[in-house]
Amino acid sequence: MATAGAAGSSGRTYSFKVVLLGEGCVGKTSLVLRYCENKFNDKHITTLQASFLTKKLNITGKRVNLAIWDTAGQERFHALGPIYYRDSNGAILVYDVTDEDSFQKVKNWVKELRKMLGNEICLCIVGNKIDLDKDRNVSVEDAESYAESVGAKHYHTSAKLNKGIEELFLDLCKRMMETAQAEERAKGNGASQSASSRRGVQIVDDEPQATPAGGCCSTG
């Protein structure tokens, strides 16, 4: 929390904001609840935690604070997207593998995000509910080739069976860290840092940073 503003520019703690986008009832909430609380359809969860969740990770010795923002998925709220996804480092676009429409919605979101936030944002396209594979209406090849064409990664998950979710978030974190580090390096090369996005005091560590190797461990 102390690293306000630009994410992870202290080099020690990264804080990333990830937005969840997708039509209603594709399982956004289940997905993120499963990840953060390891709960599925638990009735005793109180409130706000379901729409705003945090997760602390440790990846190759770097601390990462992940803030996951649920967004309003109903069609009538579509125009409010920018309020939710501004300043976000990553986006998880969820569709239901049994619902072709929800995949079309994902395509619309991708276009919008690329237009509004450019290439800095890491996109993940997620086909949820693979436990219902027999009713699948979106073909794996289509989804994966589309994801590749827009520079996103594609994942298959099932919140019900707890499949693929850890991998999804871990991959996303690593990609966001790479993006943040690339940004940092670019900033370091420049003569002056942009002060506009900074609020308050920032302590910049001068120790050279090791780029993340392959191995990593996630805690918590």
Added chain:
Amino acid sequence: MAPSLMWEGASRARTETPICTSCHTLLAKLLAKQELQMTLLKQAVGIYIHHGIHDLIFNIVGTYETSQDASFNKITRSLQELQQNDLGVKPEFSINLSRAKRELSQLNQQTSPLLKMLCLRRVLLTATQTPRRTMNIEAVSADDLLSVVLYLLVKTEIPNWMANMSYMRNFSFSNSSKNELSYCLSTFEAAVEYINLGKLQNTCSVTGELSDKALFKERMSLLTQNMATPIYCLFEHIANGNEAKVEHLLSEGEGDEDVRMCHPLCSCDLCDGHLSGRLHDLSIVTPFSRDDRGYSPLHAAAICGQAQLIDLLVNKGASVNATDYHALTPLHLACQRGFQGVSNTHALNAVSISSLEPGS
């Protein structure tokens, strides 16, 4: 500006001179360990300073946002009749809403952006908490949250939402843009934006009109035995906003008048009979016709929010000073219902002051 420039200078100096590096690293390590304390300290200082200058700053922000606030309030006033289900509020939350409203009404007593945001967070928590174990509220999604906030925004009478929003957005110095508080703020922002976009007005004018019409029909059926009386037909056309039909019905009456009279000012028994008969004859409608509650067509148009019909009726000679049996003029009724479009028409505002005073 000055402090940020100073830090800018300091950081540049640090990268250039290696002497400073070691002590800086030490400080960084120390600070990293004390991250939490540092955050708390920053927040405390922020609250302290903001409290001192709150009146000054908030007044300025309020002045900047006056016009925005006015238009926002105009919209929310016209939405007063919206009910929870119109907004898509889940029934599980309705039990919490009055407490949430109370929490939200505290907003203007908070004296710093952080306190205001904490207030918003309390509101959301109150609105969505489970009061008893028996009541199951499943995981609350952003959609649920947004509809609850929409309801609260419409129903809580805070006159300076835009000023509050802008104050929280621009003057919160120690708050990260990625934590829970800013999520709360974004949710409220989204709701304000949604109302400003006028999306609710559409649902309101549809559902509101429909419910009004239904109510109208219900009342009419209670009071009038014969559902097909011309005045009822006229009122129904007015409720539907059917301008052509209204004009047609009213001009039918006019046409008859000329034919039957000896001359326009004639007062012979026959013509008098015609005239008085016309006033009591239910088969003919004029702009002066009344129903069982004393409503004139103008009253009906005012109740249904049909601004475009007001001018038509007034041109046809309807009296803006006409009062119903509760001594209410059309202007009263329009204001009661919050139909600004109606109450702002020039024609209605020509009403004489004396007829606005009840009992006169």
